[in-house]
Amino acid sequence: MELGALVCTARTPRCADCPLVDGCAWQRAGKPAYTGPAKPVQRFSGTDRQVRGLLLDVLRGTDEPVDKTLLDRAWPSAGQREACLDSLLSDGLVEQTADGRFALPGEH
Numbered sequence: 001m002e003l004g005a006l007v008c009t010a011r012t013p014r015c016a017d018c019p020l021v022d023g024c025a026w027q028r029a030g031k032p033a034y035t036g037p038a039k040p041v042q043r044f045s046g047t048d049r050q051v052r053g054l055l056l057d058v059l060r061g062t063d064e065p066v067d068k069t070l071l072d073r074a075w076p077s078a079g080q081r082e083a084c085l086d087s088l089l090s091d092g093l094v095e096q097t098a099d100g101r102f103a104l105p106g107e108h
């Protein structure tokens with residue numbers, strides 16, 4: 001059983017279904033509210049996730065494979081853009097055509 005993923009989740013632990021309920025320190029302590037530091041919110045702006053999305057947006061916006069120059073306009077930082085394009089190719093989310101252009105899988 002994936003206890004942490006299915007039963008003892010941070011937001012809504014299913015204690016009634018938990019095999020550890022009799023030994024649970026949180027239960028014994030009376031289920032106190034969390035008083036630790038706030039969980040940091042992951043920024044989106046400038047992340048590889050954003051750049052990958054922008055590159056995919058370019059490809060979604062056309063029915064034809066696109067030249068690399070069109071992808072180059074999607075994000076100003078060449079190093080990050082190239083790394084993201086490489087990762088999209090590695091993940092199989094983007095394909096390169098025989099003539100060097102780029103497309104979504106199966107769309108060329």
Ligand code: SF4
Nearest residue numbers: 008013015018021024
């Ligand atoms: S009883 Fe304890 S370990 Fe089990 S789900 Fe609840 S909080 Fe988690």
